[in-house]
Amino acid sequence: HSEVDPNAFVEERDYEAALRPKTLSEFDGQPRVREQLGLVLEAAMHRGTAPDHVLLSGPPGLGKTTLAMIIAAELGSGLRISSGPAIQHAGDLAAILSGLDEGDVLFLDEIHRLSRPAEEMLYLAMEDFRVDVIVGKGPGATAIPINLPPFTLVGATTRAGMLPGPLRDRFGFTGQLDFYDPADLAGIVEASAAKLGISIDEQARGEIARRSRGTPRIANRLLRRVRDFAQVKGHATAHRDVARSALELYEVDERGLDRLDRGVLDALCRLFDGGPVGLSTLALSVGEEIETVSEVAEPFLIREGLLVRTPRGRLATRAAYRHLGIRPPAAMPA
Ligand code: ADP
Numbered sequence: 001h002s003e004v005d006p007n008a009f010v011e012e013r014d015y016e017a018a019l020r021p022k023t024l025s026e027f028d029g030q031p032r033v034r035e036q037l038g039l040v041l042e043a044a045m046h047r048g049t050a051p052d053h054v055l056l057s058g059p060p061g062l063g064k065t066t067l068a069m070i071i072a073a074e075l076g077s078g079l080r081i082s083s084g085p086a087i088q089h090a091g092d093l094a095a096i097l098s099g100l101d102e103g104d105v106l107f108l109d110e111i112h113r114l115s116r117p118a119e120e121m122l123y124l125a126m127e128d129f130r131v132d133v134i135v136g137k138g139p140g141a142t143a144i145p146i147n148l149p150p151f152t153l154v155g156a157t158t159r160a161g162m163l164p165g166p167l168r169d170r171f172g173f174t175g176q177l178d179f180y181d182p183a184d185l186a187g188i189v190e191a192s193a194a195k196l197g198i199s200i201d202e203q204a205r206g207e208i209a210r211r212s213r214g215t216p217r218i219a220n221r222l223l224r225r226v227r228d229f230a231q232v233k234g235h236a237t238a239h240r241d242v243a244r245s246a247l248e249l250y251e252v253d254e255r256g257l258d259r260l261d262r263g264v265l266d267a268l269c270r271l272f273d274g275g276p277v278g279l280s281t282l283a284l285s286v287g288e289e290i291e292t293v294s295e296v297a298e299p300f301l302i303r304e305g306l307l308v309r310t311p312r313g314r315l316a317t318r319a320a321y322r323h324l325g326i327r328p329p330a331a332m333p334a
Helices: 006-019 032-049 062-077 091-097 118-127 182-196 202-210 216-232 240-249 259-271 277-285 289-305 318-324
Strands: 054-055 079-083 105-109 130-137 141-148 152-156 173-176 306-309 313-316
Touching: 006 182, 006 216, 032 062, 032 173, 054 062, 054 259, 062 079, 062 105, 062 152, 091 118, 091 130, 118 130, 118 152, 141 216, 182 202, 182 216, 202 216, 202 240, 216 240, 259 277, 259 306, 259 313, 259 318, 277 289, 277 313, 289 306
Parallel strands: 054 152, 054 173, 079 105, 105 152
Antiparallel strands: 130 141, 306 313
């Protein structure tokens, strides 16, 4: 059975919705972003205006969507959600924009993947709260300006560096989300367990936190796997050993590397002798999309000091060989 189980996706989505903190004070970790964002929101509410457009950047699963929802909730505003890839034509964006009510929050996920024409329409909308809708074709085409109510755009991107300057400059505030430390993640696991009615002790929460790669989405996912395991094996409470056995079963190692991460490292060390090797070759050798390797696996591997990006390609570090338990090439610098 190689087909993807559609229920798996629904399960993930339902859980995410159920586990999302609803207010800024419920949002664990990221103290800097929380304080900065809190100030932006409070000042705007004080003035009675829509706050500046907000850009949230950082790897997947760190809370960008959650923060967008929190922004709307804290402001008491309506929320519209779309994403760069979902907007095929500028007309799609025009339809979304002209449907906004005053003060609405528009969340655009993966904003770095908007098409050029949509992006240019967004410039005008962000700056002047206006869109020009083109009617007709060729020399007879005319632009009809439509005024928009003031709104707040919340853009999310996994790569702030890939946004064109003019787009980046139109955001009044950029929140850079970082990986969470294990203490914050343990807190998130505790809150999630409480919401799901799962009994899990402190050590087991710590096991999950340490292996979650600094990412709340992963922590929540691992918690569910530990819950399944505890349930099926008949443990009323998930203790440390239950957590360990469950995580071992799902191939999440002590340091939080999963199959994908280990696959990337393994290919780099064994197939390419530690590199340098180009990203696309590396992605191909593990049978993954380029973006999955560069945005999901690599940020974590880099942060763990297991992989480095160089102009000539990806390199494994000595620590990578040590982690995989294989001998580094003799020529490798210490
Ligand atoms: P992103 O949009 O950055 O990919 P999400 O906002 O969808 O990430 O978050 C993924 C999951 O992690 C959600 O279920 C959310 O509840 C949880 N989560 C993210 N950040 C936090 C946080 N700071 N506190 C508690 N839960 C969080």
